[in-house]
Amino acid sequence: MKTFSSFSLFLLSLTFLSLQASQGSTTSSSYKDTQQLLNFKASVSNPTFLSNWLPNQNTCNFTGITCKDSLVSSIDLSSTHLGTNFSLVSTFLLSLDHLETLVLKDINLTGTISFTKCNTFLTTLDLSLNSLSGSLSDISNLGSCSSLNSLNLSNNGLDSSFLKDSPRLNLEVLDLSNNKLSGPSVITWLFQSSCNGMQQLALKGNKLTGEIGPTLATCETLTHLDLSSNNFSVGVPSFGDCLALEYLDISANKFFGDISHPLSSCHKLSFLNISSNPFGGNIPVLPVQNLRFLYVADNELHGEIPSWLSTACSNLIELDLSTNNLSGTVPSGFGACSSLESLDISENKFSGELPIDIFTKMGALKKLFLSLNGFSGVLPDSLSQLVKLETLDLSANNFSGFIPSALCQGTETNLKELFLQNNLFTGSIPSSLSNCSQLVSLDLSFNNLGGTIPPSLGSLSKLRDMIIWLNKLQGEIPQELMYIQTLENLILDFNELTGTIPSGLSNCTNLNWISLSNNKLSGEIPAWIGQFSKLAILKLSNNSFSGRIPPELGDCKSLIWLDLNTNKLNGTIPPELFKQSGSIAVKYLSQKSYVYIKNDGSKECHGAGNLLEFAGINKEQLNRISTRNPCNFTRVYGGKLQPTFYHNGSIIFLDISYNMLSGSIPKEIGSTMYLYILNLGHNNISGVIPQEIGDIRSLNILDLSSNRLEGPIPQSLTALSLLTDIDLSNNYLSGMIPEMGQLETFPASRFQNNSGLCGYPLSKCGEDPSSGLNSQHQKSHRRQASLAGSVAMGLLFSLFCIVGLIIVAIETKKRRKKKDASFDGYVDSRSHSGTANVSWKLTGAREALSINLATFEKPLRKLTFADLLDATNGFHNDSLIGSGGFGDSFRCSTKGDVYSYGVVLLELLTGKRPTDSADFGDNNLVGWVKQHAKLKISDVFDPELMKEDPTLEIELLQHLKVACACLDDRPWRRPTMIQVMAMFKEIQAGCGIDSQSTIATEDGGFGAVEMVEMSIKEVPELSSKQ
Template identity: 50%
Template sequence: MEEVHHHHHITMVQRTLSCLLQLLFLFPLQAMAGDFDLLISFKNSLPNPSLLSGWNLNQGPCSFQGVVCKGGHVSSLTLQGIALSPNFRSVSGLLSIQTLETLTLRSVNLTGDISAPTKCAEQLTGLDLSDNNLHGSVSDALSFATSCSSLQSLNFSSNSIGVYPLKKGSPVPTPFPLKSLDLSYNKIESTGDLQWVLSTLGILQFLDLSANKIAGSIPEIANCTSLEYFDLSSNLFAGTVPAGTFSTCFSLTYLNLSSNHFTGNAPPDLSSCTRLTTLSLSYNNFSGEIPILSLTSMSDLKHLELGFNNFSGSLSGSISKLTSLELLDLSSNGFSGPIPASLCTKGAPSLMELYLQNNYFTGSIPDSLSNCAELVSLDLSLNELNGSIPATLGSLSKLKDLIMWQNYLDGEIPAEFSSLKSLENLILDYNGLTGMMPDLGNCTGLNWISLSSNRLTGTIPAWIGKLESLAILKLGNNSFTGPIPPELGDCKSLLWLDLTGNQLIGSIPPALANQSGKVAVSLLTAKRYVYLRNDENSQCHGKGSLLEFDGIRFDDLTRMPSIRLCNFTRVYMGNTQHTFNNNGSMIFLDLSYNQLDGHIPKELGMIYYLMILNLGHNLLTGLIPREMGELAHVAVLDLSHNQLEGPIPASFSAMSLSEIDLSNNRLNGSIPELGSLATFPKYVYENNSGLCGFPLPPCSGKSTSTLMGDVSEQSSTDYELSQGWWITVGFLFCIFFNVGFAIGLFL
């Protein structure tokens, strides 16, 4: 009997264990089935379900595209950059996946109103719905966050949040558990919306409201003790920053108020923000002296950006106390006095980027800058610095950008620069530098060499041909002698070659066209530039000047003496970009105002993208090669003031020229009537005793008046051409540069 009872007991235990095991396996299977159904339901709600073709009935959800599982449960779903076009309501099913921890639907063309009621799974901590077409009010966004009780990170960036005003009578929400809220690049407009957000900070650590349209003054922040990252940049804030605004923001490590319309002194509560690592006040109208005492209390400050304001006064040597500083940007302000010698001390080697351009700094460049051994970028352009360039800068082994145009620097370019093997941009235009070019043949990463408008002498060195990444070479308006080295044709990426206004002799090397078809990719790193169109006169030579323009205020171009000398009445601005789809990289070639002789090489007609070609004011002889007519993109062609002979090639009729000058040569024959050649004013053909045909007197026995109309119409044509030059060149420049232009700025 006891044996039977014992056996029965064992059987009951076995059955109990069996049931428990079945339940343990059943629960995940049921949960998995629920996840599967919710995912398939979301797929079927899409306008084009085939975009998620991998989500099918033959596979478990853990194998679906974008799904990550933990312990057999769906824990994360990430879909990005697919034009799924779901509605916001269809997302509610995904939010109810019980084990879901993070959901990312970035740039999937998600539409709808975020005020639609939703319920989030209890484990959901991260939600990214950025870069979509969602709309609703700020209060809707905060109500949504409140409905997700465990949510810690919410990203609504790049949507249309804020298109609806705050609902009347809506109570101020209680602080929610979010730690990160991103509402950047939306349509939030009023400071009321901002106050609504700031009243709910709670334990919020990250708040990004940049690139909205919030106007008015910045309100006081009642309690921001937990806030670490705060971005209000690129809005429409105006007025002063009141005292008390940031007085409780003790934890801030990142504060960005740039690109607004703030005025007055720098925010007075910065002394409370001693933990800051990044402070950006750039692109405002702040004035007065910089708050050096507040700044030096920030021992961890790495990035200090104060550019494009109206700060003034001298730069205190106390700034050297910021021993962690990696970036210092004071560009486009009103600072004056010397650059402090203590700016780079041996105890503060962290500085990597130093931008002091477009100020009124005077005196010499401190030798001590070489103590900042980590320097990558140094820009001192458009100041009033004098003396020589310190040879000690040649020890900065990591230096990529050395930019000092428009100062009063003299002496030679240090030979020690040959050690700067990381150098990419050497831009020293508009100074008083003398001597020969140092040997930079070992600086093989050079992209931009710009030494124009100095007093340099000697020959143009052949080692330049070793620089396969060189895109811009500007040596114009110096005193270089000797021939043009044919090795320049080995520069595989040359975009811009300006040798105007020197004393070069010999013939033009046909090898200059060798670079055609050898275009490198990513020549320049989106550099900002300005192209000043030169209205040539006896004191100012060439077709214009290309200037690196990072950190320069556009209106301050008037500070350049050459603006008045050269009558730069047309200005293009933009950023470099690279869209070459054919052979040939060079777009600008100016060899004018030299003593070059011999024939024009027919090979120049191979430079496919050439837009501006200036060979004027030389001693060139012989015929104009017919191959020049194959320059399909040339808008400006100047061959004037040479000794060229023979007719204008018939091939020129096919060119889409906006400006041409063939005057002061020995050309003969009839000006071709086809194409644009007969539409130019007569001065571009004058002083060629053998040329005839409209707009010059007709050739013997032939009148062109009936073909071209009377002379009274020519004044209108001249005006249209002057406008057409800018339209055409602007369009062509857009192929290579992201360009904009202003007309008549300095008239």
């Protein structure tokens, strides 16, 4: 018994000692964790967020820290912008002994993924939204993290250069979206050993190309695959037995061909997005057994909605068939889509009356998009039965009659967005719209509505957008709008409104777009508008406003567009108007749809142009504006607003022409570094043109005409290398016109009626202006230069023709048989800009080729391929020497040389030849660059240049803008080589341009050098409709 007691005592002592040892080990590990975390805090650039990481605090109470058994098991420091390097993360965090999860999303992490010592517990690593660089193959350095199964490196700067070795990781989740991966080898490299175990793979937003091959067919465990927004230009790969795949996104590529067969076995698919590809034919048969989300938008599909889709839609939650060429109407079987919450069939060719009986059977419907179709008839009151409806978009159709007064009838109203613009509605705006208590956006523009704006709309306490321009509204703007303190956009242009701007609007401090132009408003411009710190656009033109321009407008911290032309304003231009220059940060206008209509400058047409909100309006309907405006539009630009400055901006559009302003031009105007259009014409402004205008290096259009300005034209204006139009006529200017820069390129009419002004293009200084001798002298010199150039060009052309005739004589017999055999084939017609790729089969059919030049203007005529054959007398491409690349067909001129220079400059900047890169697909170098202009344009630069010096990006972007100016589709808009040299001098002088800016082309918005401040960025996101 005594022996047993001794043994028990021994066991008890041993247990006690073991517990003490365990506690001591835990304490030691906890102390080690604390020290490593404190060392990490000391190493970061911005430790503010880690203020409670202190030596005397419990580690498990540190911000972002989660513990298990008193040891650090999880760290989440997302969006703290700490500023650190991956090597420090590796040293202090990844080496924590019991860490299982590390989330460092958006912390300003830099460096490369270097060799890492990792514990055996880490399963999840999220380093997304940072600035990591280096090669994708560097992820092999995480091989020591033996338990790692989820890795997120999305939105970094990883590239696919020098891929080597196998990744040696057994990952289940891998996200590499929005990096700089390119080429055809990435997927093969990722799966070169095996893809067993991989469940989710995201490669969205890279530049991957080439064949995907059979690799994916072997990934039996893959449930989620995102290949969207890449450069794949192949047939859809086979997914094999597709046993597990539930999510597939291949949108925004160039996949083509049959998609039904590759997906035929994917019965578990619940999400499928094939939008923004060139799939043609009818809507393909797809595996819909478990499909919940189906997006087939922006393809080349035609025909009617197939019956199999209507019978299989009972499980669908979202269906997007928008932006195709589908026709007919909505099938009656769609009434069985009992789970459907979002239906988008906008931008097709559907017609007939609204199939309301079908829609009312969709009890779950929340979003209905039918815009840009051909639906007609009146809207029935039964629309109110769609009680769950949150978004109703019927814009750009042919609906007529009255707007139903029963839209929000009943106690349950969920309608948040009502878009009825660009139809044929008549009558008045129903006051019962105030019953739509959840309404956020209301757009009734481009109709024939009359009457007044109902005061009852003031009760819509959640309304952000009141857009009712181009109607026939009368009366005053209701004071009751003062109660809508959420109001952001008040756009009432082109109506017949009278009275003053109601004082109640001073309560609406969230306004960022006020547009009341082309009405009959009067009174003074209220000084309280200066309180609107978010106001970015103020348009009050073509009214009868009087009094002075309030200096308080300079307090609008976001004002970038001010249009007050054609009013009765007097007094001086307040210098305070420009005091925000250099500090404006625009963030309220991103992705707003707009058109900018440039005026023709005729006597009846006042102002530089008109900026109009344009969401949901058919561009072919723009001619309706001309019935309310005396202007002929010289050019129409359209797209989405995207400012390219974020902290140091200035006003970009200032038009106060056609008023009664007096006094001098404030010298403070020179601080508006992003000012693009300045129109002070047709006032009584006196004094001299301030030298400081020459500091506005972004200035593109300058109109100071019809004032009382005197003195010389400042020499500083020669530094305005982006200036494309100037008008200084009808003043009292004197002295010699400066001979350098852009001023040499404008006609005499831009300087006429200034009695003391001389120099080219006017009479030579010291000569009688009426003699015209100087003009003849100048023309003589130019004629001599032109003659010498013509002789040289003639000799060169003659030599070329002789050589060409010899080659043709030798090749004619050889080519004749080939010509006859191929004449019934296809001719591929590519424009030099790469913006259009169209194939015509040489048959008798007269297929129309529109030549409206993407300006939204009516085509002058329709040119057919048969017309081309007649005009060329049957010429064939086999009769030509060489083949088309980037060349333009034109009469020999210096503008052609400028275009060629632009192409050479692109070659230097991109490191690519004009026609032979696999990245171009069916395009060429110029077209490829223009396609990338709507994305982050800096991606086109040669990576080798960036490797040598990453700080070159801004300078390269400036050179790229020069290249795009040389490549303008309109030869007369291309700069001269003198102007190109002036641009290069500007770059050398250090004129900064935002590296994130885009270069929009004429088919997408402002030209390459026409609008530096605002550009168009089209992002094909579905999220806005989901």
